Amino acid sequence: MQTPAHHLFVCGSFRANGSPAGACAKKESLALVQYLQGEVDDRGLEGVVVSMTGCLNCCVNGPVVIDYPSGHWYRGVTEDVADEILDAIEEGDGVATAHLIPA
Incomplete structure (x- = not known):
């Protein structure tokens, strides 16, 4: 597999105990993954991959x-967005740039 040019990781809020506890899951991050994947497919974007992650520990900013x-x-x-x-x-x-989290 070739390394993607853009790998979009969406916070799924899953913690070590396996339960979704953060803001991202409560704010429909799973639906966001599905939306992003559908758009990537519809737009025919080569080199763009979408995945869900565990909790990214920045819940106040969710979905991230x-x-x-x-x-x-x-x-x-x-x-x-x-x-x-x-x-x-x-x-x-x-x-x-409008929704970037400052480094």
């Missing part, structure tokens, strides 16, 4: 999405 390897962390991601992220990837910018 990380774009790896760029290192961009996005907060409060909704379908509209997801579209902005994918638009930036499509346009070659690779970053949707």
Whole structure:
């Protein structure tokens, strides 16, 4: 498998004990994964992979999405924000600045 240009990790809020305890799961991060994957497929974006993670420990910012390897962390991601992220990837910018978590 070739390393993806953009690997989008969506926080699933799962903790070590296996239960979803954080804000991301409560704010529909699973549906966000499905939405992102559908959009990646519909747009025919090559080199973009979507995955769900365990808790990223920044619940106040949820739902959180990380774009790896760029290192961009996005907060409060909704379908509209997801579209902005994918638009930036499509346009070659690779970053949707409005919802970035400051480094």
